[in-house]
Amino acid sequence: MDVDNIFIEWKNEYLVENQKIDSEHKKLFEIARKANSIYLEKDKEKQKTSLGYVVDELYSYVNIHFTNEEEYMSSIKYPLLQEHRLLHKNLLEMLNFISLNLPMLSVSKSGGKLYDFVQNVFVKHIIEEDTRLVNYINENKLH
Numbered sequence: 001m002d003v004d005n006i007f008i009e010w011k012n013e014y015l016v017e018n019q020k021i022d023s024e025h026k027k028l029f030e031i032a033r034k035a036n037s038i039y040l041e042k043d044k045e046k047q048k049t050s051l052g053y054v055v056d057e058l059y060s061y062v063n064i065h066f067t068n069e070e071e072y073m074s075s076i077k078y079p080l081l082q083e084h085r086l087l088h089k090n091l092l093e094m095l096n097f098i099s100l101n102l103p104m105l106s107v108s109k110s111g112g113k114l115y116d117f118v119q120n121v122f123v124k125h126i127i128e129e130d131t132r133l134v135n136y137i138n139e140n141k142l143h
């Protein structure tokens, strides 16, 4: 699915049937929307400050979420856990790079590193990878 240039909107089809994980995903969508609307701010100073806040918020929330999600996957013996861990590790590295390069980061929509990460990598991970859990849960009647 190509999620480029669409508004980041939560849909119930993204539910993975675990209350904690689902509410964390909804919260992450909120942060993602916030991150991707920063380029709309006209005041450059305000823009830089918001950028710092939102990257911090995303980074710390993502860290907590990945740990919780991996714990949940492990508790239901999800067979793709190892490869999923690697996907998380990659996402954290990208986010870390963004965080370290914050002062040089362009805030634009096209070519903006944060915008690109959130829109094309991060939200896509939830929509395409996390939702694969549901197939496993249904196949094994785990709910």
Ligand SMILES: [Fe+2]
Pocket (backbone or CB within 6 Å): 025, 065, 069, 126, 130
């Ligand atoms: Fe997730």
Ligand SMILES: [Fe+2]
Pocket (backbone or CB within 6 Å): 069, 084, 088, 125, 129, 130
């Ligand atoms: Fe995940």
